[in-house]
Amino acid sequence: MRFTEQKMISILRHRGYRLTPQRRAVLRVIASSHDHLTPAAIYERARQKYPDIGLVTVYRALEVLGKLGLICEMHTGGDCRSYLMRRPSGHHHHLICSGCGEVIDFADCDLSSLEQRLTQKTGFKIEGHLLEFFGRCRNCQRVDSA
Amino acid sequence: MRFTEQKMISILRHRGYRLTPQRRAVLRVIASSHDHLTPAAIYERARQKYPDIGLVTVYRALEVLGKLGLICEMHTGGDCRSYLMRRPSGHHHHLICSGCGEVIDFADCDLSSLEQRLTQKTGFKIEGHLLEFFGRCRNCQRVDSA
DNA sequence: CAGTAACTGAAAACCATTTTCATTTATATT
DNA sequence: AATATAAATGAAAATGGTTTTCAGTTACTG
Incomplete structure (x- = not known):
């Protein structure tokens, strides 16, 4: 901090x-x-x-x-x-709980092969991406099933 | 149509x-x-x-x-x-040109291994994701360099 | 063809964000 | 430490996208 x-x-x-x-x-x-x-x-x-x-x-x-x-x-x-x-990590993405809003960062997205495929198929020069996962954290899963 | x-x-x-x-x-x-x-x-x-x-x-x-x-x-x-x-395809993502706004759909995202890894690491039950690529289409690349 | 609930358009309300402007303040300079 | 000044702030007003309200219209059911 x-x-x-x-x-x-x-x-x-x-x-x-x-x-x-x-x-x-x-x-x-x-x-x-x-x-x-x-x-x-x-x-x-x-x-x-x-x-x-x-x-x-x-x-x-x-x-x-x-x-x-x-x-x-x-x-x-x-x-x-x-x-x-x-976070200091720089490039990263989010995993977001739809229940409580908790956010977890992760960086290892490895979309390079997908990117290559897209570039080949479309001719686009890809400059970035937005990737977010949605789901329920452990806590909210518990609450859900209660 | x-x-x-x-x-x-x-x-x-x-x-x-x-x-x-x-x-x-x-x-x-x-x-x-x-x-x-x-x-x-x-x-x-x-x-x-x-x-x-x-x-x-x-x-x-x-x-x-x-x-x-x-x-x-x-x-x-x-x-x-x-x-x-x-599009009829159902699950799909977008590749968006930041120049002209053209959108190309694609469906083969294959994030399952990443999803599994995240689930293991975080305990989240993942329910969906948002994936979008940004870039320049062929046309806008041409205009860019002109 | 008539009855009814769904739908529409216009105006007003709403709400998040931005702009304007007069005042204050962080910082560089003496 | 005192001063100058450009940057930043707060309040109020403006803006602009979206939603609500409501009276009138319309698509569908029987």
Whole structure:
């Protein structure tokens, strides 16, 4: 955590952004949650530590933090935007519990052979992919069957 | 196309929905486009054939057609909602050109071994996945380098 | 052909996000 | 430490996509 915060500071500075308590608050909220949070949820939580923060500022902080690669935006089914801490891993994907919203990261997607096949068949130059799994975590499976 | 329309009628009836010219218009627009269209774009095109249709009705038609599995909703980056004809294939994915929006379907994703690995590691019961590739189609590559 | 529930269109409501603008603040400079 | 200034903030208003409401219309059943 300390690491992340240090890193954040250096990244912000390096790109000419300022380190404000609001941005710190937003980042901490996201860092301390394992779920993906909507802007409104982030706002609610950030307010507990920093009551004067405005929703607008949360949106702006999310934009900046996203631009810096510190957090990432997700598009999961219904509600379109939600944010999650970007783990150091870089390229990765999500396994999302449809019950409680828990998110597990994984990186080993190995879609290269599929990519090659698609390139050959279509002539597309493939630049990226979006891969997310949906399911039920252990806990929610238990609740389901109860 | 005729096939799709016949099928649509039977599916609608079977589930207690009515076949209205508006729904037909929306479905035809989506069926006749290879791109994924936003509700607004669908509205514009539907109006050409059926000038009295309202945007609200387009939204409602999309909801129904989606529920019936005739079209599918996509979440691609920026603009959240867009719709595409569901091809008969059933389970499939999209390869999307970031230049012109062309969409190519493919079905052979073969993520089963990855799924198994994830299940073992996490205890999740995996129920589905979202996989989309992004890239540049042949045409847009040409334009890019021009 | 009549009855009825489903459907439609228009306007209004809603809600998330963005913009505007006056004020405040983090940071670099003295 | 004090100052200058560009960046950031908060509040209010604007925006824009989506949903709801409601009165009138229409597809289908009998």
